[in-house]
Amino acid sequence: MRVGIAGYGLAGRYFHAPLLKGCGYEVVAIQTSNAERAGHAVADFPDVNVVATIEELVAHKLDLVVVASANLVHAEHAFAAINAGIPVVVDKPMGRTFAETAEIISAGERAGVPVSTFFNRRWDSDALTIKKVLASGVLGTIHRMDSRFERFRPELNKASWRENMSAADGGGQLLDLQPHLISTAIDWFGKAELVTSTVRTIRGGADDDAVLVLKHDSGVLSILSASVVVGAPGPRIRILGSKGALVINDLDPQEALLKAGKIPMGGKWDVPTKSKTFIHRGDSVEEIVGEDGNYATFYTLVAGAIAGTNPWPISNDDALLVAQIIDQARNNALHV
Structure with missing residues (x-):
């Protein structure tokens, strides 16, 4: 499955990226506006597309978006994926408040786009x-x-x-x-x-x-x-x-x-x-x-959920x- 990662700091680089790679996902695009982290992304995935904005990330043909950015923009990045019709996993916490979490989940339900969070x-x-x-x-x-x-x-x-x-x-x-x-x-x-x-x-x-x-x-x-x-x-x-x-x-x-x-x-x-x-x-x-x-079990199950098998x-x-x-x-x- 083709996946895009929003954010490439601690969560994106050291948790989500290696687990996705280990589970056989193709990391197609990584979003970061930080030059040092962009360098890390290319070092880890030489063929990856590094983009500066979430809009550029979701423009790729993706099967999954993983939001691993700062908590401040979790909702913004989740909404962008939902609006593009792409299933999305949001690193914990999904939202900064109950209201923001409920808003993300409701947006996914209205659009018919699966949304989940990473309680690894x-x-x-x-x-x-x-x-x-x-x-x-x-x-x-x-x-x-x-x-x-x-x-x-x-x-x-x-x-x-x-x-x-x-x-x-x-x-x-x-x-x-x-x-x-x-x-x-x-x-x-x-x-x-x-x-x-x-x-x-x-x-x-x-x-x-x-x-x-x-x-x-x-x-x-x-x-x-x-x-x-x-x-x-x-x-x-x-x-x-x-x-x-x-x-x-x-x-x-x-x-x-x-x-x-x-x-x-x-x-x-x-x-x-x-x-x-x-x-x-x-x-x-x-x-x-x-x-x-085994944290990788999470992404094995995500792949199955997208395929409709679990x-x-x-x-x-x-x-x-x-x-x-x-x-x-x-x-x-x-x-x-």
Whole structure:
């Protein structure tokens, strides 16, 4: 399938482009107005058409547009693809607000053009392992889950729009990492509503410390932390059940592999992509074999959805629920 990528920064170059290539898509065109990133695009795809505007991108005969640009222009780029009749995947968050997300989805429905979002963390090793463990019942009745993306970056990166732009323009951790935490939580434990939240700015730029507490319809309480000012990060995930607890300490290795230039050719990794997983029962700790993560599954399923052989990998209902919770978290945040 012929694909165009809007934006060629971190998301476009190090996530979407290698996954698309690995899944057999032909990257026909890349949109960027940045000269350095245009050079990266040509270095990575010597035959690619590099264009400066989204209008030029969608003028190519494309089967898919991937919006990997800054959050500020996600809606503008998605609308351009929809108006051109091209299915579109928008990197998370699809929109900066619930209203913007709903507007993108509604535009696709009116035009009869499929629209989806990139919640790739559902194909992390930890996410796939957790679904397997939950299905086994080995933890008993689940009552609480802690999920984190915590880092220690005490100095503000003044070159990063994510760290400096206002929430209205798409900056901050609530829009950057919380969508992953929320989307995986609702994938594991079902629909949820926000109980409470704190959204703070510690370093003087965009919000950089966001903690959300969700209550799922299933009864599980999810505590979600996205922060870049944590000198002692907690475990990546801890799930508490009546018969034991699951603990995963480390990040899935796929992001590091992609940034190192590795590509999952044929839609599969040729190296292990497991996170170490442990079942705790008090003083007893048992390591279990985790599942291999594979972000490429997302684009394999997208190709199938476009061909009509399977559903889209992420439902727009989930995208809307994530956007709704983010809006509520920002509006109702406790300022402590």
